Amino acid sequence: MGLFGRQLIDIIEWLDNTNDTIAYRFERSDNEIKQGAKLIVRPGQKAVFVNEGFVADEFTEGTYELYTRNLPILTSLKSWKYGFESPFKAEVYFFSTRIFSDLKWGTSNPIMIRDNEMGPVRIRAFGSYSIRVSDPRFLLEQVIGTDGLFQVHEISNHLRNVIVPSVTSWVASSGIALLDFAANYRQMGDQVKAAVQNDFTPLGVEIAQLTIENISLPKNVEEALDKRSSMGILGDMQQYTQYQTAEAIENFSQQPGGSNPGMGMGMGMAMGQQMANAMQPQSAPAAPPPPPTANQxxxxxxxxxxxxxxxxxxxxxxxxxxxxxxxxxxxxxxxxxxxxxxxxxLPASPPPVPPPTAAPPPPPIADAPPPPPADETPEWYIFRSGDRTGPFTKSQLVEQGVTGRTNVWRNGQGDWQRARDIPDLADVITD
The missing domain is CATH 3.30.1490 (Dna Ligase; domain 1)
Known part of the structure; x- marks a missing residue:
């Protein structure tokens, strides 16, 4: 028995056998901590002493001998009836500062965004994140309170509700084409992580990593994209049909003893008809249908x-x-x-620039400004928001706010092209 018939605590430590405990209050009931008791704070832990609702002292990893004379904050909070050598009481909270990983987040409902290529479309997004305790005092005061065993699931729902709106806002305002999302997952995750950290800091929690694993489309939209991709891979459908027919005839002829004379004749006639059609000169393509009537x-x-x-x-x-x-x-x-x-x-294309005359230019006039350099010739036209403007020089294109997606044209160019596809504009277009 210790002082006054009560058991005194002489070792304070926490051995965590779980993978999801953030904070643990040291069990002591009415036991008192004796002078000279050892406090063991292991790597990946912090300890916080609480007395009568106030955070008294904090300890990082290491071994400490506890005396009231070396606990200045706790000493100032208590009145020591028996002097500095008497036992004392304090609640001790241990915090795990390791990274808690593989926590999941995801949108509970589809997000409606406006895509530049597909128009309005609904998407879902999900991924994972990891956290760690950055300030035990804030976490104890703002979230844990008197909870003696605080685990990850008690805060993960709140953190997920902070992450999902940030992801939704970033995706909707990013301007990235839907088909280019996969190439920007890392960038999106880093920027969303920086945005949500401001909401995590007051809780004493730091977000260590945030990843976007997938952004998916509704099933019917994915099926339509798959069909579109398949048609692009197949190419010429007539040649593909002829190839399939030839393969079927060859496979049929290799069946042992089970051929059907009528079927073989029919397939042979079909193949012969295809060969005859292939040998005939190709007829002119059919004329396009007449223009539709008004209001169609x-x-x-x-x-x-x-x-x-x-x-x-x-x-x-x-x-x-x-x-x-x-x-x-x-x-x-x-x-x-x-x-x-x-x-x-459709709006008319820009008029072609007349070719230069064969006559040499006149001699320069005294005090006249020199002619502009070749790359400053006002020869570029812009087509944007249904309006055609120009001509402009290359430097004026920058002043007009031309981006890599803006349609531009100049004399000698067959059709309108995006600025990023024209090598001559690479030095003035930055995105």
Missing amino acids: WYMSKNGQQIGPAAPHQLAQQGLTPETLVWCQGMPSWQPAAQVPALASA
Whole structure:
């Protein structure tokens, strides 16, 4: 028995056998801590002494002999009836400062975003994150309180509710094309991590890592993309059909003793017909269908469907060569530049620059400014938001806010192109 018949605590330590305990209050009931008791704080731990609701002292890893004379804050909080050599009471909280990893986050509901290529679309996102205790005092005061055993699941839901809105906001405002998300997962994770850290700091918690594992589309949209990719891989559908037919005939002929004469004859006739068609001169392609009548055209602009309308009405609504259009009889939406019937409704291309005359230039006049350098010739036109402006010099393109996605044109160029696809503009276009 110790002083006054009560058991005295002489070793204070915490051995954690779990993987998800953040904080543990040392069990002592009414036991008192004797003078000279040992406090053992192991690597990856911190200890906090609490007396009567106030944080008294904090200890990092190491072994300490506890005396009231070397606990200055605790000494100032208590009145020592028996002097500095008497036992004392204090609540001791141990904190694990290791990284708690593989915590999951995800959107509970789809996020509606506006994609530059697909228009409005719903997506889901999920990933993982890891945390560690950065300030035990804040965590004890703001979150734990009197909880004697505080585990990860008690705070993970709150942290997840902080992460998901930040991810949603960043994705919606990033301007990154949906098909380019996978190439930017690391950048997105780093920027969201920096944004949510401001919300974690007051809780005494640091977010060590945040990863975006996947951003997925609805199942029907994924199936449509798969079909579109498959059609691009197959290429010429007529050649693919001929190849499939030849493969089927060869496989049929190799079946042992089970051939059907009627089926073999039919397949042979089909193959012969294909060979005959291949040997005949190709006929001229069929003429395009007549233009649709008025009030049959639709266009997609800023994620909204406009129509039905006549071609000249589409032009009044800001029709551009890149605008997606559709009318009855078309299998899918197509850019207006690929629809011959709408050629008259599209804005006219810039007039060609006249060729230079063969005569040499006149001699320079005294005190006249020198001619501009070749790369400063005002020869560039811009097509943006349905309006064509120009001509501009290369330096003026920068002043006009031209980006890599802006459509530009100059004399000698066959069609409008994005600025990032023109090598001559690489030194003035930065994105």
